[in-house]
Amino acid sequence: MADPRPVGVIGAGLVGSGWALVFARAGYPVRVYDPLPEVRARVLPWARQSLADLQTAGLVGEADAILSRITLCDTVQAAVAGAFYVQESVFETVAAKTEASLAIDAVMDADAVVGSSSSGIPASKFTETCAHRARFLVVHPVNPPHLVPVVELVPAPWTAPDAVDLAADLMRQVEQVPVRLTREIDGFVLNRLQGVLLNEAWALYQDGIASLADIDATIAHGLGLRWAFMGPFETIDLNAPGGIEDYAARLRGLYAGMVRHPAPGPWPDAVIAAATAERRAALPAADLTQRRAWRDGILGRLIAFKKQNRLSG
Amino acid sequence: MADPRPVGVIGAGLVGSGWALVFARAGYPVRVYDPLPEVRARVLPWARQSLADLQTAGLVGEADAILSRITLCDTVQAAVAGAFYVQESVFETVAAKTEASLAIDAVMDADAVVGSSSSGIPASKFTETCAHRARFLVVHPVNPPHLVPVVELVPAPWTAPDAVDLAADLMRQVEQVPVRLTREIDGFVLNRLQGVLLNEAWALYQDGIASLADIDATIAHGLGLRWAFMGPFETIDLNAPGGIEDYAARLRGLYAGMVRHPAPGPWPDAVIAAATAERRAALPAADLTQRRAWRDGILGRLIAFKKQNRLSG
Numbered sequence: 001m002a003d004p005r006p007v008g009v010i011g012a013g014l015v016g017s018g019w020a021l022v023f024a025r026a027g028y029p030v031r032v033y034d035p036l037p038e039v040r041a042r043v044l045p046w047a048r049q050s051l052a053d054l055q056t057a058g059l060v061g062e063a064d065a066i067l068s069r070i071t072l073c074d075t076v077q078a079a080v081a082g083a084f085y086v087q088e089s090v091f092e093t094v095a096a097k098t099e100a101s102l103a104i105d106a107v108m109d110a111d112a113v114v115g116s117s118s119s120g121i122p123a124s125k126f127t128e129t130c131a132h133r134a135r136f137l138v139v140h141p142v143n144p145p146h147l148v149p150v151v152e153l154v155p156a157p158w159t160a161p162d163a164v165d166l167a168a169d170l171m172r173q174v175e176q177v178p179v180r181l182t183r184e185i186d187g188f189v190l191n192r193l194q195g196v197l198l199n200e201a202w203a204l205y206q207d208g209i210a211s212l213a214d215i216d217a218t219i220a221h222g223l224g225l226r227w228a229f230m231g232p233f234e235t236i237d238l239n240a241p242g243g244i245e246d247y248a249a250r251l252r253g254l255y256a257g258m259v260r261h262p263a264p265g266p267w268p269d270a271v272i273a274a275a276t277a278e279r280r281a282a283l284p285a286a287d288l289t290q291r292r293a294w295r296d297g298i299l300g301r302l303i304a305f306k307k308q309n310r311l312s313g
Numbered sequence: 314m315a316d317p318r319p320v321g322v323i324g325a326g327l328v329g330s331g332w333a334l335v336f337a338r339a340g341y342p343v344r345v346y347d348p349l350p351e352v353r354a355r356v357l358p359w360a361r362q363s364l365a366d367l368q369t370a371g372l373v374g375e376a377d378a379i380l381s382r383i384t385l386c387d388t389v390q391a392a393v394a395g396a397f398y399v400q401e402s403v404f405e406t407v408a409a410k411t412e413a414s415l416a417i418d419a420v421m422d423a424d425a426v427v428g429s430s431s432s433g434i435p436a437s438k439f440t441e442t443c444a445h446r447a448r449f450l451v452v453h454p455v456n457p458p459h460l461v462p463v464v465e466l467v468p469a470p471w472t473a474p475d476a477v478d479l480a481a482d483l484m485r486q487v488e489q490v491p492v493r494l495t496r497e498i499d500g501f502v503l504n505r506l507q508g509v510l511l512n513e514a515w516a517l518y519q520d521g522i523a524s525l526a527d528i529d530a531t532i533a534h535g536l537g538l539r540w541a542f543m544g545p546f547e548t549i550d551l552n553a554p555g556g557i558e559d560y561a562a563r564l565r566g567l568y569a570g571m572v573r574h575p576a577p578g579p580w581p582d583a584v585i586a587a588a589t590a591e592r593r594a595a596l597p598a599a600d601l602t603q604r605r606a607w608r609d610g611i612l613g614r615l616i617a618f619k620k621q622n623r624l625s626g
Contacts, residue, residue: 120567142535143552150535177534179527187571189523190531194545195568196509201545210502214492216544218503221490221626222455222463224540229611231529231537232507232514237592238605239456245589248580254433255508256579258500263576266569267561276558279550292551298542298622305618309611313534 008083016089033079057300097126115139122184321396329402339487346392370613410439428452435497
C-alpha cells in the first residue's frame, strides 16, 4: 500500500485499542485519541502484548512495524483531520456518543466516513445534528475486534449508501467480515441472535431442566462446532437430504411448537443469583481475568485454524 | 479393557452407523442389526471410509482393529442378548420407535440400558408398555455422532436413575459429552436453543434486515467462534468485568426488550422459497453431498484442534 491516508480511532479503551491494532496490522497509519491520558498510555503496551500473542498463534509477522504505525494524539482534531475513516469507540451512552460524534463532525474531512462501535444504540440516536451525518453509521465489532472478525454495518436513515460501501470495503481489506443491515433494529442481528438463545437458556435453567454447565455443553460440544465455521442457515441446508426447503418442511412445525408464550421476560434476580453461584463455583471471581486471557489465546489459535482451512470468510 | 460386554446397535442408517463407530473406537464389541440387508451392507464400507477420514485428522490409530469389533447381525436378538447397553436409531416416528423398543425389550438382559437416538420424541411416548421400561431413556446425539460429541440424556418419568448414570458413564468413556436433562421437554435442550435462534434468524430474513449469507456470517465469524469452545453462560460470564451477574445487570433489559410478541410462528412458505433460492445460488443442490463431506472433514479437524488445546470437555 503506497502511503495510505490514515485512520482515526476515537476512544482507546479495549475496543478502541483492538481497532487500532486491526488497522495498523493491515498497513494503515492509525491516529488514536482518548481524553484520558492514562487510557492513552495503555494503548501501546497493550498492543505490544496482543501482537506477541498473535505472533504465537502465527497470525502476524513483524510486530515493530505494526506498532510504529500507531500514533497517540492529544486532540480529536489531530486524530481525525486527514483521516479517510474514523472508528469511534467511546462509552456507550447517547450523551457520550453524541458528544464524540459532534467533536468528530467539526474537524473531519468531508469525504471521510465515521463508524461507531455502538453495540446497541443506533446511529440515528446520536448523529442527527451532525453536519456530515450522511457519513456516519454503526460499525459494530465483537470484542476483541482483532480476534473476532465479524462487524455489523448499520446505517441510519440518513447514511449515504456510498459511506456504507466504503466501510464494507475497508473492513474486508483489514480482514474483518462485514455484515450489512439494511436498516436499524434493536440489538442489530448479532445480539438479537445471542439474545433469543440466552433468553431460552435462562428459561431452561430457571425451570431446572439442566445445569448451567450442561446447557453450556450443548453449545460448546454440539451446536457451536458447526457454527464456528458455518451459520445456522447453511447448517440446516446440509441437515436434510433435500436441503433447506426439505429441512423446513420436516421441522418448522417442531420449532414453532416449542416457542414459549409469552416469551421469557427479563431474567429474574433469583435465577441470576443461582447462576452466579454456579459460575463462581466453577470459576472464582479472582480467576475471571486470567480466563479471559485464556479465551483470547484460544480465539487466536482458532482463527489461525480457520485460516489454514480456508474458513476465514 | 478386558473382554468388555458388547454394545447393541439397532437401526444402522447414518446415525446408527456413527454410533457403531463410536463404541468400536472406544474398544467395545458392537453388534449391529437393521431389518434391511442393503442398509446392513453399507455399515462396514461407511465405517472404513470414516475411519480413514479420522486417521487423516489424527484422531484414531489402527482402523482394522476398530472395524474388527463391529459384527453385523441378522436378528434383534443376536444384537441385543448379552449387551449391557443398546443404542436404538430407527426411523423417528412413534410407531417405529415403539416397535423397536418392544422388540429390544423382549430379548434384552434385565440389567441392560437402552438409549434411543430420538431427536424430538420423548421416551415416554414409546416405552410405556415395555417390561423393562425403567431401563429406557433418550440418548440423543448430534449427527454425525462420531464427530460431534454432545449427547442429551432425557429420562422418561419411569426411567431408573441408575440407568441414566450408566448411560452417562458410558458416554464419557467413549469420549462423548453427556448432558443430563432432569425431565422430558419438547425439543430437549439442544434443539430448543437451535430453534429460538433459527426462528429469530428466519424473522430477520423475512423482514429484509440482512441477507441469508450475512445472517450466517454473524454466527460463523462472530458468535460461533466462542461457542465452539464455551457455552453461552460462560461467554457472558467473561463479557462483563464483574462476571455473569454484572452482565445480567447491564444487559437483561436490552435482551428482554428485543423479544418479539407474538413470537415468530412457523416459517412462512414464501420466505422458505426465497431462502431456498438464495442457498441454491450459493450451493447448487447437486453439490450438497460433497459439501456435507467437506463439513465432516472440517469437523474432524476442529475436534482434533480442540483435543490439542484441551477443549474436549
